[in-house]
Amino acid sequence: MSIRIGIDVGGTYTDAVLIRSGQVRQTGKVLTKPDQLLDTVLEALDSLNIASEISPKHEVESITVSTTLVTNAILQKQLPEVELILLPGSGMKLTSLSWPVPYHVLSGELDYRGRQIAALDKQELQDLTETIINKHLENKQKNEKTLAVVSGKFSHRNYILEQQLAAYLQKKISELSMALGSEWGQSNFYRRSLTAYLNLAAQDLFTDFRDGLIKAVRARGLQAPVKILKANGGMQPAENIRPVESIYSGPAASLLGTLAQSNPEHTYIVVDIGGTTTDIGLVLSGKPLLSSRGAHIGDFLTNVHSLAVQSIAVGGDSVVLPTEGEQAAVEGKENKNFSLASYRLGPAYCLGGSKPTTTDALRYLGLVDFGDYARAEEAMSLLLPEGKRETPYFREIAQNILDLMVEKIAEAIGILVKQWRDEPAYKVWQVLNPRADYKFPIKLSGGGAYGLAAALAQRMNATVTLTDHAMVVNAVGAAMAKPTFSWTLNLDTSLKRYRIEETGEQGEWRGSLRPHREVEQFLKTLASKQAKDMGLDEYRLEMEPFDYFPLIEGYRTVGQIVRGRVHLPPGAFQLQDYGPSS
């Protein structure tokens, strides 16, 4: 049996765990330095005494990192500018959706099957080239690269126009770094363009981090593959992950951490209470629920697959504000005496902090056993007007704070479950087999989370259990994450063209006009080979039912459109005592 190491970069702390033979052997915790994430990760890694665990029988099998590097860079608008070149064709007006970045528009149009309706325009190409050359000269003086994304409507059905345009530009400006929207080949045009944009913009930042990380790991004598956790809860070798897929891995990590310590058949809700946010996710028969739409980050809507996690601004360190003053910064003002801020100002008052927090309320009520009781009481009194600073009022306000936290969590659980039940369905059998009402048990994690257990159980009328290793559950999740990938096929046998949406691969179909088993085998073979090349374990490939659409012209069948998907679903290896181990 071997050793898996997981590191999770959080907003306040970065956690590390070392798991050997499915047992958590070591944990570490360091403060996160937001401007030096690589140093932070290495510090966390060094907080583990890895050498003491290694033996001929136990070698390090993987080091998986969940990092906020790209998330932060996007949210703090630190990414370089990218020339975004769009081929929107006709249809909805481009400005009906708000574009968070400037763009160039060119003509050239495809239809919904990827058939060309209008070609690129020579004159426009020349004008665009001139504009970009000027920009490139400017960038060169500043010692910056010039980046460009070419993205066309329906390029997920045919990349021909994007490739023509890119080839033209590359010939004129050889130093241009380019990416195509079709590499993110799923609908829609808007999200695909913005995803390609973010990914190219984050490439250098991410590459530096990754190379530095691998080098530092090797310098420590570790030869294990370094992996990065993705928003969908899967990990992938750092060498071939696309940077933007690493956003929002934190919430995914907490879900996986719980998954690793639960029966792989069970269905439940995960509630992970952090310093300032609580993440809520859903696990169905051991499979975490994926969001039906791509991730939303800052002003960007993307195609990045993520777990369906509800994140709410409530945590153990959330500052509690008396109602008067500071209203602007407050999220919600649902209670008469106080409100919960969405930020953290250091630790809880009872732990030596300067402001009353939710943890102080839990401490005052005796629901958690850490922190100073007298200071918790003082914190409650700070929230009350003079004349009301007495015991019955302390109890009342502490209870109200607890109730508000629980209410917010309950509300978010409700939204998540409704989202799952109300997912769109496009086939008769799906509608005839609706998702039943179900009373989900709740698994609670996070420091101090146990203080909420009883109240949450009562509010939800559900069983609430505490997850083990609650303080480092995210790092456990990173360590135990399984690899994920998916291959979505769109085949049009009449046009003799197939595409794999996730990779942008496109090719000529040489099979029959009306394939059945043939196309399933085709996709399986293709996916198995690519999974192997990417260092993913192919044996877990799962195939979803294919959709076949006969294409009729007149009353004659002229071909078929086939949609199919095989994937490595997200999941976690089990810790010992929680089910079959890896």
Added chain:
Amino acid sequence: MKKTGIVFFPAFDWSLGETHPEREERLLYTQEQIFEEGVMDLPQIKQYSPAVANMQDVLRTQAVFPSPKHHELDAHLIAVGCSLVLGKALMAQEITNGFVLVRPPGHHSATVVWGNRGFCTLNNEAILANYLRTYYGVKKIAIIDTDVHHGDGTQDIFYYDPNVLCISIHQDGRTLYPGTGFCEEKGGPNSWGTIVNIPLSPGTGDEGFLYALEKWALPAVEEFKPDIIINSAGQDNHFTDPLASMNVTARGYGKITEMIRPDLAVLEGGYSIQGALPYVNLAILLALAGEDYSRVKEPQKISRRVLHGEPVRSYIDNLHKYFQQIKPNWRYVQGQSKHLPAGKWVSVEKEIFYDTEMFREQRQDLIRECQHCGGTVFINTRNQATMEKAMLVKIPFEACPACEQAGYDLVEHYKKSAQTLLLQNQLHNQVLFWEKSKEVNLFASEN
């Protein structure tokens, strides 16, 4: 913010036959187009998931004979269910308007259902309208049918109902299925004028269609003052449609939607799967959402001859004048029939053709003339293929006491007969069914 609701249900696993126009592929490209454009990411668009309607909601409006279990209804019940989903959302004020973008269609499905007609088995809009009247107390509803085919099923269901205005603008029935929808069809003895048919000449395009809408249909709606407007948004007026001969464009459909301003639009026909549907559906959806649809453009050009200018306008004006002076001519049941309750009863006989399975239905409708309400309706129907017979008694919404009692008297008398009998008591939201003089509970599995 104003929200536009959408239920998109393409029934990707259902068809009326592999090469049938109503097949899996029908909304495939519409899905591609609407999703790829990013319409679902518009902040004012709210997507709802489909649902299944229950039999009570169906039978309140349509008499499914010999009994519902004789029909394959799954896909149809979902199309109806989707309509109800947006109806509820509208009533809950979650949305300001909505598009039920579903198949199969429903507007050829009539009061009595012995089978599938014109690809329709259940009437989505009619069931929706009566649902809103039953559960939300909506009084007056206008249904404007912009499918190229006459909305004969919807017209039939509300023919005797003074509180539902049915307007159908379509290609002249002398040149197209179902061969009805003439100006003379204007409603029953208690509802004369609430049926409006505007048959247009083949070749009419955006100009003529919008003219008929502006000068004829919309003034009729204004006069009627409906609480809710439903648009049967068929798309086979498009110039590429293989089954019809009109010349409306995708942008024309956008304009139609903008002018009608429906509370709910429900997809009906439209069989130019590649040439029209992706673009027409997009234009309608954008128009509902208040977005610019002027850039929506189908790649094909019009190749048919388009009627336009003075000739098409004066044709419509003349037809409108003719329509206004048409007077009814009722045939009353003579003497006092021994089984008909007191009152004056009008008799209407009709024959209805079921094109999908190629058989005819023979019907006699008896309507109680009434100054106070829509009047109780008693229908005798016979499937000419199987010779099965059945009866329907309909006590209307807001029935007066005399009409209500007339309905009960009819049921009391005929429930003992060997024939199948359905009571649609719309007044009290009650549906009862008798088979071989025994009452049958059709809703046992429903709550």
